[in-house]
Amino acid sequence: MSTSGEPGILVVDDERAIRFAFTAFFSSVGMAVDCAGSYDDALTCLERRSYGVVLADVRLEGSGDTTGLDVVAQARRRLPGCQIIVLTAYATTEMESRARASGANEFLHKPQSLHELAARVRDGLNRYPNHATRR
Numbered sequence: 397m398s399t400s401g402e403p404g405i406l407v408v409d410d411e412r413a414i415r416f417a418f419t420a421f422f423s424s425v426g427m428a429v430d431c432a433g434s435y436d437d438a439l440t441c442l443e444r445r446s447y448g449v450v451l452a453d454v455r456l457e458g459s460g461d462t463t464g465l466d467v468v469a470q471a472r473r474r475l476p477g478c479q480i481i482v483l484t485a486y487a488t489t490e491m492e493s494r495a496r497a498s499g500a501n502e503f504l505h506k507p508q509s510l511h512e513l514a515a516r517v518r519d520g521l522n523r524y525p526n527h528a529t530r531r
Contacts, residue, residue: 403448403478404428405517408438408467410457418451421510427517438467442474449520450475451513452500454484454491465498472499479520483508 405427407418415431422429430445432438435456441447450471452464468480482495485506492503502516 403446403521404430405521406438406441406447406450406471407431408433408450408452408456408464409483410434410453410455414453417510422514422517425514427514427521432467435463435466439470442471447471447475447478448523449479449481449517451481451483451517454482454486454495465494465500468495468498468500477523479517479523481513481516481520483513 405422407415407422407429409415409418409431410433412433415433419429419431430441430447432441433456438452450468452467452471454464456464456467464482464484468482471478471480479502480500481502481504482500483504483506484491487503487505495503501520504513504516
């Protein structure tokens with residue numbers, strides 16, 4: 397878990413390789429990143445610190461009946477000012493509507509260019525109250 401005082405990024409994805417890649421990439425461009433592989437792990441992270449951006453996958457295997465949209469709803473309740481980006485390989489118009497109703501600001505299809513995603517994350521961090529990322 398990141399110890400930086402700056403609002404960071406929470407990546408919620410059940411695929412370890414995705415979490416590893418996002419951590420390596422966002423850390424390499426100077427962003428503080430925490431990761432969660434399940435709904436319960438995400439809630440623990442949300443209880444421990446504030447985030448400027450939450451990146452959540454829709455599907456979370458091994459999390460029972462909960463999904464990434466449940467994480468989105470919890471993040472929106474706990475962090476009303478954060479940017480929430482949903483990433484999914486299973487995009488439908490209905491899923492996008494549900495994601496936005498749960499509190500997502502953006503709904504993106506996988507795969508997504510890491511550089512494009514970094515620009516969106518940086519923009520989200522810049523929008524976070526009382527914070528501007530270093531460029």
